[in-house]
Amino acid sequence: MENADGTTTKLVTGDAGYVLEDVPHLTDYLPDVPSYPNPLQDNPAYSVVKQYFVDQDDTVTHKIVVHKDSPRGTHFRRAGPRQKVYFQSDEVHACIVTCGGLCPGLNTVIREIVCGLYHMYGVTRVLGIDGGYKGFYSKNTITLTPKVVNDIHKRGGTILGTSRGGHSKSKIVDSIQDRGINQVYIIGGDGTQKGAAVIYEEIRRRGLKVSVAGIPKTIDNDIPVIDKSFGFDTAVEEAQRAINAAHVEAGSIENGIGLVKLMGRFSGFIAMYATLASRDVDCCLIPESPFYLEGKGGLFEFIEKRLKENGHMVIVIAEGAGQELLAESLQSMDAKDASGNKLLQDVGLWISHKIKNHFAMQKKMTINLKYIDPTYMIRAIPSNASDNVYCTLLAQSAVHGAMAGYTGFTVGLVNGRHAYIPFNRINENRNKVVITDRMWARLLSSTNQPSFLDPKDIAKAKREKEPANGLLENGYSENKN
Ligand SMILES: Nc1ncnc2c1ncn2[C@@H]1O[C@H](COP(=O)(O)OP(=O)(O)OP(=O)(O)O)[C@@H](O)[C@H]1O
Numbered sequence: 219m220e221n222a223d224g225t226t227t228k229l230v231t232g233d234a235g236y237v238l239e240d241v242p243h244l245t246d247y248l249p250d251v252p253s254y255p256n257p258l259q260d261n262p263a264y265s266v267v268k269q270y271f272v273d274q275d276d277t278v279t280h281k282i283v284v285h286k287d288s289p290r291g292t293h294f295r296r297a298g299p300r301q302k303v304y305f306q307s308d309e310v311h312a313c314i315v316t317c318g319g320l321c322p323g324l325n326t327v328i329r330e331i332v333c334g335l336y337h338m339y340g341v342t343r344v345l346g347i348d349g350g351y352k353g354f355y356s357k358n359t360i361t362l363t364p365k366v367v368n369d370i371h372k373r374g375g376t377i378l379g380t381s382r383g384g385h386s387k388s389k390i391v392d393s394i395q396d397r398g399i400n401q402v403y404i405i406g407g408d409g410t411q412k413g414a415a416v417i418y419e420e421i422r423r424r425g426l427k428v429s430v431a432g433i434p435k436t437i438d439n440d441i442p443v444i445d446k447s448f449g450f451d452t453a454v455e456e457a458q459r460a461i462n463a464a465h466v467e468a469g470s471i472e473n474g475i476g477l478v479k480l481m482g483r484f485s486g487f488i489a490m491y492a493t494l495a496s497r498d499v500d501c502c503l504i505p506e507s508p509f510y511l512e513g514k515g516g517l518f519e520f521i522e523k524r525l526k527e528n529g530h531m532v533i534v535i536a537e538g539a540g541q542e543l544l545a546e547s548l549q550s551m552d553a554k555d556a557s558g559n560k561l562l563q564d565v566g567l568w569i570s571h572k573i574k575n576h577f578a579m580q581k582k583m584t585i586n587l588k589y590i591d592p593t594y595m596i597r598a599i600p601s602n603a604s605d606n607v608y609c610t611l612l613a614q615s616a617v618h619g620a621m622a623g624y625t626g627f628t629v630g631l632v633n634g635r636h637a638y639i640p641f642n643r644i645n646e647n648r649n650k651v652v653i654t655d656r657m658w659a660r661l662l663s664s665t666n667q668p669s670f671l672d673p674k675d676i677a678k679a680k681r682e683k684e685p686a687n688g689l690l691e692n693g694y695s696e697n698k699n
């Protein structure tokens with residue numbers, strides 16, 4: 219199947235509308251690559267495990283809720299070790315790169331790729347690329363061994379460093395070729411995975427025996443298909459500390475308003491989950507749900523009501539919320555970061571001024587607003603226990619996939635099962651909170667905030683939920699809740 223970006227997807231169809239969106243394999247373009255028995259079969263830790271190897275035919279269903287007569291639908295190849303591998307241990311020369319913003323768990327993924335390669339497959343040559351994509355051609359590499367990475371999961375950030383911009387296809391692939399690298403592990407968000415797809419296509423065009431594996435990363439949790447991205451739980455947990463502080467501050471003073479800005483450029487998952495987890499939040503504002511300030515049903519009216527009822531309130535706002543309102547009242551600045559991502563204006567500061575002005579000038583009412591911006595604090599920390607386990611499984615899935623000769627794939631949890639997903643599938647759109655779904659309804663009923671929607675907006679949101687091709691846009695919220 220030809221994709222919009224000119225790449226192709228391997229589709230396998232079966233009975234009753236079964237579709238496998240398969241990932242590429244080295245033998246697709248190098249049919250003579252030899253295979254070998256998987257060394258794990260002699261590993262005492264694994265050889266006792268019954269059915270340790272994944273059956274060649276195992277696939278994971280994308281949609282778990284089905285109707286009696288509905289087609290079986292899309293599936294992805296199940297992740298895990300295969301009976302046969304396409305690399306000998308001493309032949310492997312792997313590298314790992316981290317790109318984009320920080321995220322809790324990056325170091326755990328790095329650690330577990332290195333340890334997985336060493337301990338499961340006997341691979342001893344693993345390089346770290348310093349400072350993101352541009353590190354391939356402009357910096358020195360770092361030798362990674364289990365000893366070097368032993369404690370890194372206890373630290374936030376990435377020991378390899380990261381960057382935005384600097385993706386030069388030919389320079390990167392030249393560097394891979396010149397160094398004799400044959401497994402490339404790429405950890406990063408949507409931009410990084412697009413860059414990984416470009417690298418894979420070029421490697422294939424040059425006919426190189428190199429597996430490219432992506433491990434998706436973003437605390438915004440906006441990567442489609444997968445259940446959630448690593449580090450998201452940790453970020454939501456850390457956000458609780460800011461919300462608690464806002465609540466304490468607001469509750470200690472007359473007409474106190476605690477305002478917390480959380481990350482989420484295009485998707486409000488962090489704000490939504492942090493709000494639901496906290497139960498102290500009176501109003502949560504996200505990019506997917508437009509709101510307005512003045513007049514009946516607006517934010518100011520709600521704030522006044524809540525202050526009269528409770529004497530204080532807490533507002534959580536995602537950084538991408540209300541950007542259209544900011545654009546109306548501030549001069550739009552079309553600044554971009556090195557990767558071309560639009561730099562957002564600070565909605566937290568803007569809304570703080572708006573609220574203060576409104577109550578001082580129009581209501582002559584004293585309010586005490588405390589603005590807390592924990593933006594980088596929620597992503598610069600080490601991952602929590604459950605994210606650590608998740609990162610380990612993602613890293614091991616990537617290693618098993620590359621050793622088995624798969625390439626051009628991303629690893630991810632789909633309905634609780636680890637799967638290999640073709641790059642184009644996760645690169646074609648962005649996961650968003652669906653405001654006509656039950657999860658957002660749960661949030662509205664827990665905060666009792668206005669929906670800020672008129673019936674016209676609701677009809678529009680419902681239409682947008684189901685695109686013309688009949689496939690639901692996916693969604694964490696749509697699928698899982
Ligand atoms: N369409 C693309 N094609 C090739 N490379 C890309 C593309 N988009 C982004 N990149 C490269 O991927 C890297 C990371 O991109 P970006 O800065 O957008 O972060 P990200 O991976 O999306 O992570 P985050 O979620 O933190 O923003 C950069 O080096 C950038 O040059």
Ligand SMILES: O=P(O)(O)OC[C@H]1O[C@](O)(CO)[C@@H](O)[C@@H]1O
Nearest residue numbers: 319407436437438481482483555
């Ligand atoms: O300031 P930086 O490092 O460019 O990153 C900010 C962006 O990164 C993200 O955390 C995504 O990873 C966004 O939520 C945020 O807008």
Ligand SMILES: [Mg+2]
Nearest residue numbers: 318407408409
């Ligand atoms: Mg991004």
